[in-house]
Structures are given as C-alpha cells and as structure tokens.
Amino acid sequence: MSIAFLPSLRCQLPVLLFLLQGAFIAVFNLFFTFEDPSTHFDTSNATTTAEGLDDLENIFPFFKDVHIMLFAGLGLMLSFLKLYGFGGIAVNFLIANFAIQWSMVVQGFFYHFRHGVIVLKLRNVLEAEFAGVTALISAGAVLGRTSPVQLLLLTAVEIPLFVVNDWLINEYFHIIDVGGTVAIHIFSCYFGLGVAQILYRPSLRKRHLKEVTTSNTDLLSLLGTIFLWIFWPSFNSVLAKTREAQHRAIVNTFLALSSGTITTFAMSSLIDKQGRLSLVHLQNASLAGGVAVGVSADLISPGGAFTIGCLASISCSLGFQYLSPFLAKKIKVQDQCGIHNLHGLPGIIGTVGSIVVILLGPVDTFGLSLHETLYHDGLEGQQPTLGLFGNRETWTAQRQALHQAAALGVTFGVSLFGGYITGLLMRFPCFVHPSKDDFFDDQLYFQVPEDSGTKWISNEELQKHLLVPLKHI
Template sequence: LTSFNTRLRYQLPISLALFQSVLLVVFILYVDYDDQSNNPSVSNATTTTKENQLYGTFPFFKDINVMLFIGLGLMLSFLKFYGFGGLAFNFLIANFSIQWSLVVQGFFYYNQDGRISLGIKNLVDAEFAAVTAMISAGAFLGRVSPVQLLLLCLMEIPLFVMNNWIITKYFHIIDIGGTVSIHVFSCYFGLGVARIFYHPELSLGHPKEKTTPNSDLMSLVGTVFLWIFWPSFNSVAATVGNAQHRAVLNTFLALSASTLTTFALSSLLNKKGQISLVHLQNATLAGGVAVAITADMIIKPAGAFGLGCLAAIACILGFQYSSPFLARRLKIQDQCGIHNLHGLPGIIGTLGSIIFILSGLVDSSNLKHNGELFHDNSFHDNTVLKVWGTGQTWDARDQALHQAAAFGVTFGVSLLGGLITGLLLKVPCVVHPSHEFYFDDKPFFQELLTVPPCLI
C-alpha cells in the first residue's frame, strides 16, 4: 500500500512536469507566431484584418472546443463510479495531446527555416489530432491510470500524424472531415490497445460497471453538445464558400437522419418498444462520422440523408451483435463501443465516398486537399484529375481506389500501433488500477477517498 501511494503521488506530476519542461524549451527555441498573428511593426506581414484567418476560423475553433471538452467529457461520464474520471481525464489528455500535437505537427508540416510558425490553423489541426487519443481511450475507459493515458497520447499522436501524411501525400485521400484519418484511425488504435488489456473475468461483468439515471442523463447531455457542434467539426477544413456551406448542410442532414433512425430502430428492437439510452448516446452521432469524408462534396441532400440512416443502423446493430462478437471471439472489450460509433460508420462513409466519386458527384472545390489536387470541373465522363508538379493523372476509378487503399493503410497502421502501445502501457513500472478498482475513480481524486486506494 505504501509503495503504491508513492508511485501514485510521484508518477503523474513528474511525468507532466518533465513533459511541460521539454515543451517549454522547444517553444523557446523553435516556436513563434505566424505572420497573421505577429506584430505588424516587426513583421513583413501584409495581411489585412479582414483577411486574417482568425475571423473565419475562430468561431469553428470555439465550437470544436465545446465538443472536445464538454461534449465528449460528459459523454464519457456514464459510469456510476467513474463520472469524475471520465470528465477530468478527458480534460487531461485533451490538453496533453494538443500541446504534443502542436510540436509534432509543427516539425512535420509547418517547419520553416528551422522554426515553427504558430497560428489558429495549427490549433485546429492539433485538436483534430487530439481527438484521436480521446476517442481511443474510450475503448478501455475506467481500466487504466492517468499515467497510462499520457503514454497512450505520447505514442498515438506521432503515429496519427505519420498516417495522415501517408494517406494524403501518397494516396491523395479526399477526407475533409476525417472519417478515415480521425475516426477509423482512433477506433482501431483503441481496439488494438483494448485487445492487449483483455481480462477474461470482465466477460462475466464487473460489480462497478453500471450506470445510474443521473450518469446516463449527463452522458446524453454530452451527446447533444456533440450533435449541435458537429457541423463545425466537419466543415472547418473545407474551402471557404460553397464547399464549406455544403459541409454544414450535409452534416446536419446526416445527423438529423441518424437521430430519427435511432429512435425508430431502437424502439423496434425492444420487445416492449422501449428506447435504449446507449443507442441515443451513440447512434444519433453516427451520421456525423459517416458523412465527414464526403461532407463538402455535391452528394445531394438525399446522399447525406441516406448516409445518416445507414450509419445509425450500423451503430445500433453493432451494439446488438458486433460488440458481443468482439468480446467473445476476438477478446476485445470495447468499453464505450467506439467500434460501433466510429469504426462501422467510418466503413460506411468510406464506401459512400467511393460510390459518390464513381458517380461523378465531386467538384473541383473539394479536391484541393493541402493544395495538391486540382481538376477543371468534375469526375463526370472520367474527367482527369491531376497532381501539381508530379505529372500524375488519374480518373474517378483511380481516385476511388485511392480512397479504399487509404482506408486499408489506416486500418493496418492504427491496429498495429494500438497493439504495440498496449504492450507498452502494461509495463509493470507504470502505475495501473487493480481489478477491484476498475470503473472507479476514487483512488485518483482526493474528495472521493472514502476507502484506502488499493492499486498495484
């Protein structure tokens, strides 16, 4: 008991202090404001106030913050004895991941003359990266310590950045809202870690793995926050104007379709016609995941509507059949059902993007991903798509194959990375909760200590 108290007391603060110290040195040596946030008197910037990215991006940035810190945090507080852990540890890893992402992405993408130029776009990109770690952690919610969560972020963020670079540079994926790069990646990375953390005794349930009406209500409130602000998440990276407008419309339609489908199917599957709170907390958001990859395309309102319906159906059936199969056959205990909310809708979204591309429902405004792709009009009649400076050309069929290949690469990289990370998190020297204190945050919060923390 004394040995554990010492480890609990020192491992987290020492880890955070070391991390912050290293980042402070990096920021001193390598990080500065970009031209749009620098002082005009000491900068060569000629950007006018109207042209500054802040005014177009900051409203989206605020919405995404609400999603990450309030929506997702509340959504993860559904367990009776882990409400503070779900909300507070989400807050912890969000900030840790954002800081780490600023450095990793900065050196990978924004390094100019040996220095990182920091602007509002960097913050948005860093939050996109942070979301992957926050989603992945849901697969084993309540079964790891905060130190293990920090190690998860430390490993996952660089792998996410590398994978995103690969599928963008070499497969030229069209994925404006991150269906593949964010949702699919985070899902299968989390499932890889969860596979390593498999505990046979949990197959019979855990006495603390339960919810209450209040905890379910808070989780549902988190879902509503995510639902309201999801259009900002899917549209912030789209080209300003028509494409961004479409992204908002398509996302809202997909979310709305998911919601009504969820109420209908959840009631239908219950013998008494009752609605499952688990379905409401998850499947109502599935359309936002599925439509993200095609959010700025001209997929027609019916296309967005259809994706939302299919995603909700897949999510609900996933909770009904896929989750038990994963736990029983593949020994993957997916605590929050991230495979149902992010994996299955991600697959549907990827297939949808392939169908829409082959149907010619893609225009030039949403093919300028990172300034690399362009063409004159659309993929109708096999219009050729070109890549700046490479001499490469391909048609709709080629782009559809690129979408599929990018999904395959992301699946493999994330799953393998998750398995390796899971092994690292189980190193004996890292503090972790005992089976007795799974799904219980009492050992980690002073106000809640009513019994001695019995961790190993």
C-alpha cells in the same frame, strides 16, 4: 473497508507531468514564434498580418465549436459510469490538453519547421485539436481500466503515428476526407481496439460489479451527446477548401445527423422486445451520421447525406446490440465505450459511400468537381503534387476511388499495429496499473467527497445494490 491506493501514482503522475511541461516550455521558447522569418526580406509583413486576421475571422468561430466538443461534449459523454464520473470528465480534460500540446510540437516539426522556427497560427492549433481527438477516442476503449499515466503513454505514442498516417493518406493517396472520417475516426477506433485487445482481462468476460450507471450519469452523458450533435457541422466543415464546399459540408452534416437521430429512435424501439428506448443507442447512434458523412460532406447531394446518416445509425445500433458482445467473447476485445460502433462501422460505411459517389455521382452538379477539390492549390503557380497514382493530369474517378480504398487499408494497418505496440508498452510493470478490483473507481485517483454518491464500497455491497445494467457510449 478502505481502498488500496497505489503509492507509485503520487510519484509517477506529478513527476511525469512536470517533466513534460518543462520540455514543452523549452521547445516553445526555442522554436515557436508568431512571426515568419521569411517576411524579414520584405519591406512589410502585411501578408503575415492579413493571414492572421483571416484565421481570426474565418477559423475562430469553428475553433470555439471544436473546443466545446472536446472538453465539454466528450467529457460529459464519458461520465456515464456511477463510480467513475470524475475520471470520465477530468481525465478527458487532462489527456485533451496534453494531446493538443504534443500535437502542436509533432505537427510543427513535421509540417511547419522553416528557417529554424515554427510559425504558430490559429490553424495550427486547430489541426492539433483534430489530432488530439484521436487520443480521446482511443482512450474510450479502455476507459476506467487504465491509469492516467498509461493514458498519457497512449497519447504520446498515438499522436506521432497519427501525423505520419495523415501525411501518407493525404500526400500519397490524396484522399477526399474533409471531416476526418478516415484520418481521425477510423484511425483512432482501430488504434484503441488494438490497445484494448492487448490489455484484455479474462476476469472481465462478465460485467464488472462497478460498471453501473444511474439516471443522473446517463443524463449527463446524453447532454454530452447533444453538445457534440450541435457542434458537429463545424467539425466537418472547418477544413473545407472553399466557401462553397464549406457551406455544403455544414448542411450535409446536419442532414446526416438529423436523419440518423430519427433512425436511432426507430431502431432502439425496434430492437427492444418491449419497444423501449435505450440511452446507449441515443448517446451514440445519433452521432453516427456525423462520423460517416465527414469523408464526403463537401461533395455529396442532400439525399446522399440523408441516406448515409440513416445507414450509419442502423449500423451503430446493431453494433451495440450484437457486435460488441461478439467482439468481447470471440475476439477478446473489451470495447468499454463502444468506439467500434460509433467510429469504426460508420467510418467504413462513409468511406464506401464516398467511393460510390466518386464512381457513380455527377461530380460537377454542385459547381465544384472532385478534380478541383482534390488539387485546389491555394497558391498561384504551385506545382501539382505527385502521388502513388499519378498527378492531376492523369486523374480519373476510378483512380480516386482506388485512392480512397488504399487510404482506408493503410489507415487500418497503421492504427491496429500501433495499437498493439502501445498496448504492449502500457503493460510494462514500471507504469501504474490499477488492479481489477479498482477498475471504474474514482477514489483511486481523486479526493471523493463523502456525500458524492461515489464513495467506495465493497463488491458485496455493490452486488446488493446493483440496479442498473451496464451502459456503453
């Protein structure tokens, strides 16, 4: 029995990719440059050169770490399905590249368009990678159930919405969020859940026969988790505004990850009736502390980071055990990779924790007040930015706590609404749609070697050989 290939895939995917690359070639040639035109009025461009060297020295080490997280860590983490390992890694590779390119264009015109050009710096590329992460996380909610063409559409819609939401919560609400807990994790989570709810398939109320894992795929996924675990302090600290804040963010992220990992082992053994450890929990809950602590990693005390890491891992473990089945059954949200447990729940815990720290914490204990962190200008003589709740002269801890809560609400609304709209667009019949029998199968999209162990077999044969239960990451 042979698999039924989609003839439109051969037309849509290469044509779409060539059109996108052609458009980006034109945009980059017309608008992107390394030289700031404003320096033409100076006798020297030494300032621009110095800024570039500063980026190379201060940002490039973190840039490499984030690179490994996106392409190696996330890719391996998504390779947990026996028959969709190529799709987990290779499609992640495709979407990550497109997301970064598209983010550079959108952010460039939104933030950096001056004198008819966009001055490209290493920091701009890094910011584009942060934007690209949102698409990769959201795609995890519908992993294996959508075509690459549909995921490209998801990315194309999500990136501009992310940029607008990021601008809103930073320029109008002045949120404290050094590691992108609200801007990245919560936004991408509920955007992905919105898409997943629109693409709900009643036929998947019970586990699909191809949603199986093996010991090798679980090991690869756990290896991806460890890559992410190792480099997460760079992700949470690179955008800190001072060296002191960056130092605190690195240490606090490690503490949250470490405490969360130990808690994950304890929770996993406690949840299982026979006290066995679940790779689902290890692959996810061990990272939950890094998500939760990101919002206040540069401000809280070591004890606070330790506590947040423990609470985040507990919520993630319990989410996989109880909340995911509830969402699938009652809310009709099939969250394939459990992004709500890893990104949504810890993100909410971290944001609530930041509000508690702002209201109750001794904000000047570590030598950098919330006030100065929030309004650090970087340019001498720059005017204070006005927001919906006032300016630096009227700043109070209570106002900042309100900022945090308002930004969380806005992000939740924008991401969920955007996910619903994107899901409706992805359902249009003009796009490639895999049939339910072809879900979680590499052979629809890849040339699969005969001896790879991922060769397509019938549902009847799969049912006979079904040895391992479904794993979520």
